[in-house]
Amino acid sequence: MNSPKRTIIPFGPQHPVLPEPIHLDLVVEDEKVIEAIPSLGFIHRGLERLVEKRDFIDFVYVAERICGICSFIHGLTYCIAIEEIMQIEVPKRANYLRLIWSELSRIHSHLLWLGLMADGFGFEALFMHTWRLREKILDIIEETTGGRIIFGSAKIGGVRKDISSEKLAQILEKLKNYAQEIREITNVFINDSSVKHRLVGVGVLSKEDAYILGAVGPTLRASGVGLDTRKLGYAAYKEIDFEPIIETAGDSYSRCLVRIREIFQSIEIIKQAAGKIEPGAIEVKVTGTPNGEFFARTEQPRGEVIYYAKADGSRFLQRLRVRTPTFANVPAMVKLLPGCQLADVPILVLTIDPCISCTER
């Protein structure tokens, strides 16, 4: 018997489910994907090179604009790298505020992902409701920092804005109500048979594969590896009691579950932080220039981000390298695709939560 004819189907860079451009050449036999060949590089902006032309203090603004979703954590990681090189002690209150904003951005990123996912499998009403809830988190962010997406509050030596204790109490009260609303919507993802039909058992990534391919974030934790960079204790995480969220099945459904559970975990963490935050200074004055190098690692909603900064004592850094979570997750995504049905490709690409503008910088 002859083997079925192979066809190559181009997927992207413009595709309804893709928020950002990535191109895949899908080798298919009938409806079954045999191989996926990714190509990247559509939106390279050369932001790493820009570090040689921008003062190291001003570059925080550029670092924040590497990504439109995890903007704050990008800025924060850059600040941590420079602060470690210059040995600046960040005030305790600033660390707690950094933690609160990091967790708020995690909630809004995961809600965004859930919405995109619902849109990906064609559940429009669910998509609209998820984004309606995300809007409320964005309101809190705008109220406290001034920006909806680009917070602009990270700064070398601390933070720019403060949250008063009354405001913090209001935020907690709001989050309590939102948690209930979010649960109503996430229950649909967890329980609804039509959603489960699209997700359970689709795109299984084994524990060994996830580890060997260097997957990070929810993609890794859904395969049963409990690595969470927040446990390193940057910002104020060392004083917060939490455990990484792990699922073991490794399929699309577990990746969805990990993110849903992380939303509620983030709300818990903000609650803990609000109880422990103390009044005090929010920034220290930065004098001098950095000289040395440092690897800063933090946990973004999508996974671990690494900033390598090298400075030579001038006002301009010599080198900045950003390893973003999607870059680490692309090999895992390519591993997931062979063997799946063509109709499942959009879902599988979305389950790693791709952020291509981060990846290409």
Add this chain to the structure above:
Amino acid sequence: MKIFVMAKKVLTSLCARPATFRYPLVPKTYYKNTRGSITIDINRCIYCGMCQRKCPAQAILVTKADKEWKIDRLRCVSCGYCVELCPVKCLSMKNTYSASTQIREEEAFRRA
């Protein structure tokens, strides 16, 4: 396996008011902190050019000879760094956004 998990939510949404508001009729409420657009009190400006040098988007042009301060609204990313740096504090951040425009033109301020 449950079906119609969403049904209750859909039914309540049918009876509820829309989540969005009718924008031009109902004005948008801005927060005090919202970073909207940059304004300048040009009579206090000393034309030092600090805002131009530090602007991450290179949206500001200061000409000392003509006593002119220009901003390209479409380049400005409203980060507020110029407001923070201004030595005489003549720059400030409004919490409303700049109006939409069809032509790319720099907005110029001159001392009266």
